[in-house]
Amino acid sequence: MDRLHLSQHISRQFNSEIDDVRRRVLAMGGLVEEQIDAALHVLIERDAAAATAIRDRERSINEMELAIDERCTFILARRQPAASDLRLVLAVMKMLADLERIGDEAKRVARMAERLLGDEGSADLTAALAELGEQARGMLRGALDAFARFDGDLALDVMRRDRRLDGLYRDLNETLVARMQAAPERIPAELERLWCARSLERIGDRCKNLCEFVLYLVQGKDVRHSGLAKGE
Amino acid sequence: MSSVTPELPPAQASLRASDDGIALRTESLSLWYGTRRALDAVSLAVPARRITALVGPSGSGKSSLLRCLNRLNDEVDGCRVDGRVWIGDTDAYAADTPVHELRRRVGMVFQRPNPFPLSIGDNVAYGLRLHGVRQRRELDERIEAALRTVALWDEVATRLDDSALDLSLGQQQRLVVARALAVEPEILLLDEPASALDPAATLRFEELLRQLAQRRTLLLVTHNMQQAARVADFTAVLHQGRLVEFDDTDALFTNPRQRLTEDFITGRYG
Numbered sequence: 001m002d003r004l005h006l007s008q009h010i011s012r013q014f015n016s017e018i019d020d021v022r023r024r025v026l027a028m029g030g031l032v033e034e035q036i037d038a039a040l041h042v043l044i045e046r047d048a049a050a051a052t053a054i055r056d057r058e059r060s061i062n063e064m065e066l067a068i069d070e071r072c073t074f075i076l077a078r079r080q081p082a083a084s085d086l087r088l089v090l091a092v093m094k095m096l097a098d099l100e101r102i103g104d105e106a107k108r109v110a111r112m113a114e115r116l117l118g119d120e121g122s123a124d125l126t127a128a129l130a131e132l133g134e135q136a137r138g139m140l141r142g143a144l145d146a147f148a149r150f151d152g153d154l155a156l157d158v159m160r161r162d163r164r165l166d167g168l169y170r171d172l173n174e175t176l177v178a179r180m181q182a183a184p185e186r187i188p189a190e191l192e193r194l195w196c197a198r199s200l201e202r203i204g205d206r207c208k209n210l211c212e213f214v215l216y217l218v219q220g221k222d223v224r225h226s227g228l229a230k231g232e
Numbered sequence: 233m234s235s236v237t238p239e240l241p242p243a244q245a246s247l248r249a250s251d252d253g254i255a256l257r258t259e260s261l262s263l264w265y266g267t268r269r270a271l272d273a274v275s276l277a278v279p280a281r282r283i284t285a286l287v288g289p290s291g292s293g294k295s296s297l298l299r300c301l302n303r304l305n306d307e308v309d310g311c312r313v314d315g316r317v318w319i320g321d322t323d324a325y326a327a328d329t330p331v332h333e334l335r336r337r338v339g340m341v342f343q344r345p346n347p348f349p350l351s352i353g354d355n356v357a358y359g360l361r362l363h364g365v366r367q368r369r370e371l372d373e374r375i376e377a378a379l380r381t382v383a384l385w386d387e388v389a390t391r392l393d394d395s396a397l398d399l400s401l402g403q404q405q406r407l408v409v410a411r412a413l414a415v416e417p418e419i420l421l422l423d424e425p426a427s428a429l430d431p432a433a434t435l436r437f438e439e440l441l442r443q444l445a446q447r448r449t450l451l452l453v454t455h456n457m458q459q460a461a462r463v464a465d466f467t468a469v470l471h472q473g474r475l476v477e478f479d480d481t482d483a484l485f486t487n488p489r490q491r492l493t494e495d496f497i498t499g500r501y502g
Contacts, residue, residue, distance in 0.1 A: 005494075008495075008501055010499050010501050011499060014499070080458050080461075081498065082457065082486070082498055083485065083487065083493075083497055083498050084494060085498050087486065220486065221487075
């Protein structure tokens with residue numbers, strides 16, 4: 001899929017440099033997605049073993065961030081890209097930061113989920129957290145698909161999904177606050193759940209950022225801080 | 233001279249709101265060399281006291297367009313022009329427009345520095361003498377002013393009688409600009425003026441262009457996309473004799489509207 005004709009430069013070397021960056025971003029995105037999967041596994045399935053791999057993957061994600069950033073810098077220095085080439089490099093450099101931070105949020109969820117392993121909680125809470133996690137994971141998948149296909153419509157669709165995620169987070173927040181008020185001894189556990197929910201909600205925000213950069217890349221429009229960015 | 237007020241091409245209607253004004257415009261300008269059509273109905277408005285870059289592949293008509301604007305193409309056998317060229321309110325091709333006065337108002341600098349085989353001072357004085365300036369004092373003052381404008385005065389003040397051909401290429405190109413500036417043109421046409429210069433001389437020359445544009449309108453043909461991006465306020469893209477796109481340089485280099493522009497400035501084969 002090459003809607004931006006990025007593989008049609010006269011310089012084949014430039015084509016491969018651009019393609020290399022694009023593939024590496026998707027590979028990094030894949031690892032970040034695995035981080036979310038693993039974190040949700042610890043949180044929902046109560047599988048402590050899944051937490052171990054998270055630290056190794058985080059190292060890989062950080063290394064990939066640096067490597068892609070470096071390649072983008074070389075492209076800027078050597079190719080002085082313009083138009084969609086320039087927008088791709090700029091978008092990727094900004095997307096890298098959001099992807100890396102999504103990975104950090106996933107790691108945070110896993111850490112808090114490990115502390116919750118001894119707490120029973122309730123089926124309703126687990127279901128609500130699972131739904132929040134699924135939404136966040138779906139948004140990341142959508143953002144990466146939008147980037148892979150240079151699909152502005154899909155990016156917009158994913159951005160709109162953030163409202164639903166925010167709604168789920170607000171509902172869960174209210175439930176958890178009510179539970180803490182009703183049974184103060186449960187405060188430490190419910191706070192861990194609240195922070196998990198908060199991290200998942202932030203993953204949604206960062207996915208929205210990714211989609212804003214995809215829109216900039218595809219359409220040349222900067223929609224940050226606009227009505228579009230608010231899901232309007 | 234005509235008193236008809238020229239209209240802006242529709243694609244550039246937004247320029248009307250600016251208070252910068254338009255220094256030069258073409259209306260459906262076509263040009264033939266014999267049977268070969270080099271320009272095809274080009275309508276372009278060039279903002280005053282700004283640098284406008286003309287870019288496009290070889291054979292797209294950039295230099296041909298430039299040469300139409302001060303009627304240099306008149307000298308080419310078999311050359312035919314259709315459409316209008318307005319320099320301010322003057323119809324450049326009207327029967328009563330004196331060509332020598334048109335060329336004083338619209339100066340030209342070429343790709344290779346082309347100083348005359350005269351002294352440095354006489355090179356700058358050449359156009360002035362042609363336009364009737366005879367008094368030594370006035371000549372000296374205007375030579376100094378022109379050489380100061382192009383930042384060459386300090387380098388040549390003590391050797392104005394030396395041959396211009398002894399200067400470096402960068403100095404020669406600045407001298408040629410000084411020669412063009414001496415007769416105080418409103419518009420300066422530049423046809424790849426830095427392509428023979430080394431990187432440092434190129435940057436110095438670009439700095440000079442920015443300075444000149446504070447008071448004059450510059451139209452710059454360049455094959456160097458980075459140069460257009462660095463110095464031009466506006467950029468026009470030509471392809472096969474047609475104007476493909478005209479826009480603010482920032483917009484054109486980050487988000488061009490036309491696929492042809494995108495392909496050209498990013499080095500795609502299209």
